[in-house]
Amino acid sequence: MSAQSNSHWDRRTLLRAAAGLAVAAPLAACGSNNGRGGGGSGKQLQQYFHAYGEAGVEQAVKRYAKAYSKAGVSTQWITGADYETKLFAALLTQQAPDVFEFHPQIQLVKSGQVADLTDIIEPVKDDFNPADIASHSYDGKIYGVRMIDDPQFLFYRKSMLQKANVAVPTTLEELIEAAAKLTTPKVKGLFLGNDLHAVEAPLIWSAGAETLTAKNEIGYHTDGVVEGLRQLRKLFTSGSLLLDAPADFWDPSAISQGLCAIQFCGMWAMPVMQQALGDDLGVLPFPKVGSKGRPSVYNGGWSMFVNAKGGDVDAAKEYVKWLWIDQKQYQEDFATSYGFHIPPRTSIAARADKLKSGLPAEGVKLFNTYGHFDNIGWTQAMWSAWDSVIADCVRKGGDPEAALDKADRTVGRELKKLFG
Structure with missing residues (x-):
C-alpha cells in the first residue's frame, strides 16, 4: 500500500500540482465507483482514494x-499519475467528493476547503502520535485524521556491502x-x-536544518544544506548513482x-523486498550531513479530510469518525495487511x-528516533522551488547559494x- 499507484509517480508529486486547482477534468475518468455502503438512511457519500500500488487495498477500502x-x-x-489534478478539479464542481485522502496543506485550511475535525479527534487525541496531530493542526484546530505513517529509509543488501568490505554509512x-565501492559493471x-x-x-533535516522554522520563516538556507547540495552534485556525477531505473524510488524493484x-524507499515495500531478498x-x-547534522527519516503517509463545501458535512464527519477513529480493526488492517505502515x-x-x-521493528525504531513530519505551512510552491534547487545545482552543476537564493524569493513570497 505504497501511497503510490503502480504508475510512475511519487507520493510527493501529489503535493506539488495543486497550484492547478482550476484544471477541469471529466469526472467519468476518475475510476471505479462501486463499494457503496448500506445507506439505510438514504444518505449518500462519495470518497476519493488514489490507486495504491499493493494488491488488496482497493478491495479493503470498499469492504x-x-x-x-x-x-x-x-x-x-x-x-494514474493525476490523482491530485482530478481531486482538485472535482472539488470545484457540484460532483465534489464528501471525503478525500490527501496530505496536510495550509492552503486547504485557508481556502475553507477542509472541515475542522477537532471535535471528533479531541476525545482520542492523546492516542495519536503527537507529531501527526501537530502536522494537521492550524490555529488550534485539527483538520485531518492521519490514516497511516509511512517512514522512508535507505535499504541495503548486506551481502553486497560485506563483499565490497563496506561499513554501513553514517554520513553522506x-x-x-x-x-563508489559498491558499483560494478552490472550494479550501481x-x-x-x-x-x-x-x-x-531528508537532505535538509540531515544537515541539521528545517524546511521552515517554528516562526514560519525560511529554515533550510544554511551552510550545512549548501554543503549537502555540493555532496549530492559530487554523487550525481560520480557514475555510482542509478538514474534510469524502470520505476521510481517508491517501487522496490531497483x-x-x-x-x-542501496535504495531509498519506504517501509510499505518491506514485505516485497523481504520476499525477494530474505534476510x-x-x-x-x-x-x-556535515558537522551539525543528524540522521533523519522522512515520514510520508496519508490522511482523511472532509470537504467543508460538501453537501452533508456532518454525515461525512460521522463516517470519517466511524472508520478512522472508531474502527480500530480496520485501521490496523489498513496499516499492516497491504505492505507495512505504522498506525498513527x-x-x-x-x-x-x-x-x-x-x-519492521528496526524501521519503527528509526522512525521513532529520527522521524520528521510534513510542515502544514510548506506549500506546493515551496516544494516546486526546492525541485528547482535540485535541478539547478545538483543536476546542472550550478552554484548552490544562487539556487537557494532563488528558492528564498519564491518561499518568501509564499510565506x-x-x-503576513
Missing part, C-alpha cells in the same frame, strides 16, 4: 465502506564513498529515485532485482504484531501571502 450502515458510501479509486560522505551502488526529489527534505546495492536486507536512516494511533501500533520483530 470498509460497505460495512457502514448510516449512509451509502461510493469510492472513486483514481488510477561515507554514503558517497560506499556507493545507490538509487535515490530517478530525479532525486525524494531526498530533498534493489530487489539487483540493479543497485539479506538492512535499513538505515538518511545519514547526517499508539494503541493500535502497540498491538501490531507484524511490526514487532525483525526488519508573506500565508502569514
